[in-house]
Amino acid sequence: MRVLGVDPGLTRCGVGVVEGVAGRPLTMLGVGVVRTAADADIGVRLVGIERGIEEWLDRFEPELVAVERVFAQHNVRTVMGTAQASAVAMLCASRRGIPVALHTPSEVKAAVTGSGRADKAQVGAMVTRLLRLSAPPKPADxxxxxxxxxCHIWRAPAQNRLQQAVAQNRLQQAVARHQAAQQQASAPQQATTPHQASAVKGRTR
Structure with missing residues (x-):
């Protein structure tokens, strides 16, 4: 599986491509940052991010794009910029028919370091070790x-099993409902005797 990871941001949008499968050594194919000028118009910056991500999609042709899920922060301006960059990444992938997966920061930290509270230095150190790099990628994005x-490559098998289990459960429920409806439809209607009809008629008066 070849995955393009996107750490969304307006000034620095981190991008990195990893190839491999869960349980085996992974390989880094590329890593970098798409940058935009902080003093540029927001529309110009978003176009710059779009062009940058499109170049990475053209170059590496990933099977899936993993994007960090935006979460609430105290700085509203920062979270808005992150959300806008995230939307651009998802748009670029979806326009090409490439599946998109969202992962929270804590999910990523837990998958890579074993702790959902790991700091950026710990994440960088583990990424360096897991991908057998000579030095941690810079910047942190x-x-x-x-x-x-x-994170996505490692979590994908478990997510697929969960989705299959959910789909199987829904199928079983649908079959059970269908069988119940058929049984109800095929059940013989109880005949009404003259005495019962007279009793019913009497109660309705």
Whole structure:
């Protein structure tokens, strides 16, 4: 599986491509940052992020794009910019028919380091170790993008099993409802005797 991880941000949008399967060594194919000028118009910045992500999609042709799920922060301006960059990444992938997966920061940290409260230095160190790199990717946004890709590759088998179990359960419920409806439809209607009809008629008067 080849996954493009995207750590969304307006000024620095981390991107990283990882290839492999769960349980086996993973390989980094590329890592970098899509940058935009902080003093540029928001529309221009979003177009710049779009072009940057499109270039990565053209170059590496990933099977899936993993994006960090936006969560509430005290700085509303920061979370808005993150959400806008995240939307651009999802749009670029969806326009090409590439599936998109969202992972929270705590999910990524837990998958890569074993702790959902790990700091950026710990995440960078584990990414370096897992991908057998000579040094942690810089800046931290790039390391976070690789961590997103690693997280999805490792979590995908479990998620697929869960989705299959849910689908199987829904199928069983649908079959049970269908069988119950058929039994009810095929059940013989109870005949009404003249005495019963007279009693019913009497009660309705």
């Amino acid at each position: 790039a390391a976070d993008a690789l961590a997103l890709a690693i």
